[in-house]
Amino acid sequence: MSKENIIQITDLTKVYGDGVKIKALDNVNLTIGRGEFMAIVGPSGSGKSTLLNMIGILDTPTSGTITLDRVDITKASEKERSKMRNQKLGFIFQYHHLLPDFNAVENVMMPLLINGIKPSNARAKAHTMLKEVGLGERVNHRPKQLSGGENQRVAIARALANSPDIVIGDELTGNLDSGTSEKIYELLRKLNREHDQTFILVTHDERMAEKTERIIRLVDGKITEDKST
Amino acid sequence: MYELFIAIRHLRSRRRQTILSILGIGLAVMILMVSQASMVGFTEELYKKTVDNMPHVTVEPKSDEDYIYLYRGLADDIREIKGVTGASPVLSGPATFAYKDTSRNVLMRGVLVKEHNTVLHTERDIIEGNFRDLEVTRRSVILGDSLSEKLDVKVGDTVDATFPEAKPTTLKVVGIYDSGTPHDKTLAYVPLSTAQHFFDNSNVVNSILVRVEDPDCAQPIADEIGAMGYQASSWMETNPEILQTLMIEGLSNFIILGMIIVIASFSMVSTLFMVVMEKTKEIGMLMAMGVPSRSILTIFLLESGIMGLIGPVVGVLAGILISLYLGDITMDIGEEAYGGVSTFPFVVRTKDAVMIVTFTFLLNLVAGIFPARRATRLDPVEAISSE
Numbered sequence: 001m002s003k004e005n006i007i008q009i010t011d012l013t014k015v016y017g018d019g020v021k022i023k024a025l026d027n028v029n030l031t032i033g034r035g036e037f038m039a040i041v042g043p044s045g046s047g048k049s050t051l052l053n054m055i056g057i058l059d060t061p062t063s064g065t066i067t068l069d070r071v072d073i074t075k076a077s078e079k080e081r082s083k084m085r086n087q088k089l090g091f092i093f094q095y096h097h098l099l100p101d102f103n104a105v106e107n108v109m110m111p112l113l114i115n116g117i118k119p120s121n122a123r124a125k126a127h128t129m130l131k132e133v134g135l136g137e138r139v140n141h142r143p144k145q146l147s148g149g150e151n152q153r154v155a156i157a158r159a160l161a162n163s164p165d166i167v168i169g170d171e172l173t174g175n176l177d178s179g180t181s182e183k184i185y186e187l188l189r190k191l192n193r194e195h196d197q198t199f200i201l202v203t204h205d206e207r208m209a210e211k212t213e214r215i216i217r218l219v220d221g222k223i224t225e226d227k228s229t
Numbered sequence: 230m231y232e233l234f235i236a237i238r239h240l241r242s243r244r245r246q247t248i249l250s251i252l253g254i255g256l257a258v259m260i261l262m263v264s265q266a267s268m269v270g271f272t273e274e275l276y277k278k279t280v281d282n283m284p285h286v287t288v289e290p291k292s293d294e295d296y297i298y299l300y301r302g303l304a305d306d307i308r309e310i311k312g313v314t315g316a317s318p319v320l321s322g323p324a325t326f327a328y329k330d331t332s333r334n335v336l337m338r339g340v341l342v343k344e345h346n347t348v349l350h351t352e353r354d355i356i357e358g359n360f361r362d363l364e365v366t367r368r369s370v371i372l373g374d375s376l377s378e379k380l381d382v383k384v385g386d387t388v389d390a391t392f393p394e395a396k397p398t399t400l401k402v403v404g405i406y407d408s409g410t411p412h413d414k415t416l417a418y419v420p421l422s423t424a425q426h427f428f429d430n431s432n433v434v435n436s437i438l439v440r441v442e443d444p445d446c447a448q449p450i451a452d453e454i455g456a457m458g459y460q461a462s463s464w465m466e467t468n469p470e471i472l473q474t475l476m477i478e479g480l481s482n483f484i485i486l487g488m489i490i491v492i493a494s495f496s497m498v499s500t501l502f503m504v505v506m507e508k509t510k511e512i513g514m515l516m517a518m519g520v521p522s523r524s525i526l527t528i529f530l531l532e533s534g535i536m537g538l539i540g541p542v543v544g545v546l547a548g549i550l551i552s553l554y555l556g557d558i559t560m561d562i563g564e565e566a567y568g569g570v571s572t573f574p575f576v577v578r579t580k581d582a583v584m585i586v587t588f589t590f591l592l593n594l595v596a597g598i599f600p601a602r603r604a605t606r607l608d609p610v611e612a613i614s615s616e
């Protein structure tokens with residue numbers, strides 16, 4: 001692949017537990033290029049979420065290094081880490097995980113406000129993002145008043161608000177019916193093509209995984225398969 | 230300032246809890262404000278009844294002398310001291326007053342009317358006759374109402390004054406006063422010259438009574454006069470029970486009310502702890518969106534700060550309204566109270582209001598640090614996956 005590497009994972013190991021140790025990730029090596037649209041699959045407990053949380057700088061490895069856009073995040077300060085989470089990363093979770101006290105626009109505005117963008121500009125950008133994910137209306141409703149699919153679109157708009165280099169999703173359609181899931185996947189695929197952002201999606205659903213360009217299979221914390229489709 | 234945006238939204242979305250927390254603090258502050266107003270009113274009334282009617286500094290002879298000799302010059306020097314508003318030389322001593330078949334031992338005090346009026350309000354207490362007649366009539370006397378009743382004398386009558394080693398004399402009653410203090414039974418005012426003649430000691434006094442502008446500053450002035458070689462004591466030294474009364478009142482007030490405030494703040498903090506638990510998932514999301522822990526701290530400090538500011542402000546305003554309302558009624562606390570204070574007003578001072586608000590606000594802010602720190606220490610992964 002001729003693409004520039006955006007993520008470089010070297011000898012990544014994560015051990016959980018003080019007494020009984022669980023090796024959630026066992027010496028993982030992985031290189032991901034800019035603009036890739038890929039899936040991580042594997043049985044339950046194989047370490048998919050753990051790996052994704054490491055890439056998302058939400059968790060720290062026991063050993064090994066992760067480099068995001070040439071920055072070694074295992075050595076970064078807490079301030080740098082939160083800045084990178086805000087500007088370089090977009091998260092989409094299984095349950096939308098929107099802020100319940102804020103309406104759709106405000107939720108999408110939030111990463112922009114955290115990034116120091118003026119509220120009026122942030123609002124305009126949020127509206128644009130919501131249109132892009134096909135949610136031009138009902139944007140003044142709170143998560144409670146929206147359907148699962150709608151909320152997941154808001155969550156996608158929010159993840160993309162700061163134009164991050166990397167978008168990660170953990171079972172992001174796990175809670176939706178297959179029709180809606182498919183639409184969400186197509187939306188992500190479209191966004192990936194338009195913005196040249198890297199998408200890493202964890203899923204149980206092999207059928208969904210087949211729609212991506214590259215599938216990484218994890219078993220017991222080890223990569224057992226890395227195939228391009 | 231998205232921290233403020235989030236904090237306010239959190240408070241508004243939990244409207245009932247927020248209002249209850251604010252009310253809790255507000256109520257405590259309201260009670261504190263009303264109590265403070267009553268304390269200030271009581272203090273003012275006690276001062277009016279006691280300190281205002283006593284010499285603020287009493288100057289006595291040098292320790293190796295019986296009398297103050299060059300008292301005119303000394304009185305002038307004392308009047309020069311900053312903060313002194315009056316100095317009155319007096320010569321006091323025991324005497325026996327007799328009228329018809331009754332006699333009483335009294336404290337005869339020779340005064341200069343003009344000077345005396347700059348120190349004490351005896352003239353205000355005159356219920357019969359005229360205080361100034363002491364100035365114009367030689368060998369005149371003004372008695373307390375109780376003493377005049379015991380002797381059964383009226384204005385215009387003449388009493389006989391005697392005492393061992395004193396020159397017996399007759400004194401014409403020119404006035405009767407009622408100060409409402411024990412003085413009414415024993416203290417008799419005569420012209421200074423009459424007292425000097427009676428005690429056979431012309432051109433001396435045995436004390437100079439001093440009034441100062443701010444009674445609370447009496448001590449340094451007493452010290453300054455003391456430095457001139459005379460024995461000078463402030464009202465705090467001569468009547469320590471006044472300050473003791475205020476201290477005891479104030480201290481017990483402070484302890485009880487301080488505890489109320491602490492309890493109110495405590496309940497707010499426990500509410501905030503609950504909020505942090507309730508919002509664990511959201512805090513995790515905020516962290517995932519890149520909110521640094523410093524800003525998480527700010528969000529929760531803002532929440533406690535906002536409640537800790539609105540609560541006291543509302544409480545102080547309510548307290549002021551209640552105090553103003555009660556201020557018209559005045560409290561009746563019966564005859565038992567110290568210094569003859571039976572009723573007193575509620576006095577609202579701006580500085581008390583500001584102090585109470587500031588104190589409560591800071592207390593809440595400090596207390597809010599604990600739940601806020603708790604929020605920053607959450608592990609983002611665990612927080613997000615929590616239910």
Ligand SMILES: Nc1ncnc2c1ncn2[C@@H]1O[C@H](COP(=O)(O)OP(=O)(O)OP(=O)(O)O)[C@@H](O)[C@H]1O
Pocket residue numbers: 016017022023024042043044045046047048049050051
């Ligand atoms: N915080 C933790 N403490 C202890 N063990 C953990 C923790 N998080 C994950 N694990 C363990 O690490 C292993 C990998 O977990 P992980 O959540 O990454 O699996 P997964 O592939 O995402 O599974 P699933 O498909 O069920 O989500 C599992 O054995 C899990 O029990």
Ligand SMILES: [Mg+2]
Pocket residue numbers: 048049050170
């Ligand atoms: Mg998982």
